[in-house]
Amino acid sequence: MNPASPPNATPFESRSRLTQPLRLHAERLDADLQAIAPRHHEAANAFARWIAEHYQPGEPLHAVVVCTGNSRRSILGSSMGNLAAAFYGMPEIRFHSGGTEPSAFNPRTVSALEAAGFGVEPTGAEKAPGNPEYRVSWGDGFEVLEFSKLYSDPVNPQEGFAALMVCNEADAGCPIVQGASARIPMPFDDPKEFDDQPYEAEKYTERRDEIGRVMLSVMKLAQELIARASAR
Structure with a gap:
């Protein structure tokens, strides 16, 4: 593990910048x-270790x-990842989304x-007909422009990033993610299968x-791994 300092002395300063509802x-x-x-424990542990090894x-x-259409799980993942990073005082960890067959940011x-x-x-x-761009924000100074795109789109990092494969189709169809320093399968069920059903919002x-x-x-x-490494 590379030597790294623990997160900022006031690790929850970024938490205070989140909107109250979030x-x-x-x-x-x-x-x-x-x-x-x-089923998610192994992937979560692998991603945490990668962060601890690279965090400065x-x-x-x-x-x-990454998911197939970059319309549901990948955008939920990038948004919740950015929230989690700010909540735990590490807003330097920045999440992006992309797909293998982009479509549109789904209204659901x-x-x-x-x-x-x-x-x-x-x-x-x-960005294309039927593919609108949105500004997604989660607190004071925290926002990103989001739209459906290939994972390799120029707006996304091109090297040294972790690729989180959140659907089985993208995982199988994209065995190599160019530029990624880690590729971590982390599949979640697709809420799309509940579209237009009475409980779609719940799903x-x-x-x-x-x-x-x-x-x-x-x-x-x-955070725990970084603190342990710093204490050695």
Whole structure:
């Protein structure tokens, strides 16, 4: 493990910058980490170890969350990852999203993020017909422009990032992620199968929070690993 300092002396300064609804939402998820499915433990541990090995306070560290269409799970993953990083005092860890067959930022994903407290505002721009751009924000100074795109799009990091494969199709169809220093399969069920059913909102909420718990657990463990390495 490379030597690294522990996160900032005031590790939760970035937590104070989160919107109150999102801070409270993250607190609720963080209190329920035991609900994480066993199938996600190995991936969460691998990602936390990668963060601990590469983290340097104040220096950006990137992760790209990848699914097929870059419309649901990957955007939920990047958004909840950015929330978790700020909640645990490491906003230098920056999450991006991408796909192997991009489509559009799904309106159901927009609704699920807004329900948790994210700001999701259309910019008025379209990257392609039917593929609008949104400004996603989660606190004071925390925002990103989000739209459906290839994981290798120029707006995403091109090297030295962790690639999180959150659907089996993207994992199988993209065995090598060019430029990634780590490729971590972390599959989640697709909420798309519940579209246009009476409980679709409940299923999108379920997936958002399932991903959120995993991301929070990753940040918590990464912080612990960094502290242990610093104490040696």
